[in-house]
Amino acid sequence: MVSSHALDVSEAGPEHAETIADIIRRSFAARPVLDPPSTATDETAESVRASLEDAGGLLVERRGRPMGALLFDESRPNLLGLRRVAVDPDIQSRGVASAMVGVAEDTAEERGKDGIWLHVRSELPDTVRFWERRKYVRVAGQGDATLLEFGKTLWLARETHTPADTQALAGRLATLLRPGDLLVLSGDLGAGKTTFTQGLADGLGVRGPITSPTFVIARTHPSLADGPPLVHVDAYRLGSAGELDDLDLDASVADSVTVVEWGQGLAEQLAPDRLHIHLERRHARPGDPLGTRDPLGVAAGEADDLAESRVITVRSYGARWLGAPLRSTLLGPTEG
Template sequence: MTALNVIDAGPEHAEQVVDVIHRSFGVRQALDPPSTAMDETVESVRRVLAGPGGLLVQRRDHPMGALLFDESRDGLLGLRRVAVDPDLQDRGVASAMVGVAEDTAEERGKDGIWLHVREELPETVQFWTRRFYHPVRQDGPLIEFAKTLWLSREVPTPDLMKDLARRVGRLLNPGDLLVLSGDLGAGKTTFTQGLGDALAVRGPITSPTFVLAREHPSLVDGPNLVHVDAYRLGAAAELDDIDLDAAAANAITVVEWGDGMAEQLNDSWLHVRIEVRGPRPIDPLGTKHEGEVEPEPGEDDAPRVVTIKPRGTRWAGVPLRSTVLADSTDD
């Protein structure tokens, strides 16, 4: 099968783009109020393509899909007139466009993406929901969906790990959940120490392996930090036994080794994955033995790569990338 070609559409592609938009929106069910997509002209599309731009999907030079960009909101890239040729559905055209649109948002330094979806089109709502776009507000039949882009960054030292965590800490609100994963000694506790600095909680923050959970009270009348180690828990049900619900609503909860278990604590969370790039001086199986204290990063020279992925409505529209990736001279 010939591969799809997703290109940055310029003014010279206006006729093809408006043709795809008209064919796509022209076969949709009658809506009240009706869509304004059919009002688009070659001239109106050309103006957009000369400014914010758009995308055009082709196969063998045949136009299959298109969308227009909207840069009217600071830090966000809007998607408009997302259209696929009605005779070419179910061929991955829309998914290909969304993937390139997210890459474009990242390249332009945006924090995320927003778009409007009609509630009368449940299949369209489902399409965006499956791709981790979340409804953030509604105006009549228009549902606004948003998605915050994830990020990945190399962190070569423990001090920079703490600095990155302090930046994340600026975005946290009472009730937020962070799920930390990574090999033994990757730096999960060091990351949590940086969060503790940002939240100004009582320390010291150490691995809570043998108490499972430890609460650090705020020193500035802010949220407490609940630090959980789920390494020895066998199932999500065992996490319930710790009885975190009472504290979680008003605290920041950080769960190490919480993949597949801690997500039940909240419908929104940040997943923080810390990977070690290079040889490790510890057990290659990453096994935490009884009586073993997790080593701190810095005992080896291998850099860490931290990947942060937001999940859930709470993180839609949050300036995650611009806050975490800001130049340190901006502090």
């Protein structure tokens, strides 16, 4: 059970079927009349129980009073669906739906999913905006586009312990890349951005060597096979997005895999669909006694072993990565 601002959000079982069915029916009945009408008001304790037995769901309570619920759907590989997202129409409290969504995303991670999907009626603009504010992206319309599909790819963080590990992780990512992909790399000096790019280049099979392009600003590495070229950009010395625009990268982005080091706040203009990859070095705090751990859980006595350790965070933006096996590909073993 997760408590959020006095809201208790817990995984629901078949024993909660009657309560959840009541919330769903009353919540959807209070919405504007839709054409065609929603089938949610036809839910019964039996139909909800079957859904809970199949994939589970969530129930939100405050001081024992049911306030919201949703049902999970595991019919799609590596994705968690959200159905019948409902809030009791008699309550005035805010935050119930947001609390459910946060716990649903945690549940998707715990179940090893890559992302989340759901359907939203286009006639409910407030509902559409709710999901858009939470970084859900429209996938497609169905039929007459009254039923919209939204999705979200879950972010991930992975620790590597050596430069070879970092390159291996990047090599895994390279298996998912295609022409038009943009990767924005950030991190302090020495965090491993160029090392990561070397792993990408090896995975893509492009001509090397891959070195920091700081003074050249941008280099193009053609494919040695039939894959896309790699455009490697270092924006460290660029002062504005306008200076990046002067490089005329727009002409090559659609046909290449483009990696921009130090690109955060500058390179986003190149493509709405992109990956942001942040690399951070791990260090034990100097002077900590053996066995004392820093906020990342590192014992001071392990400092020497962490000289090359990195935490690499990957976040996706745009519809390109919806449904892509990003987490399942990158969270496997990387050590050789």
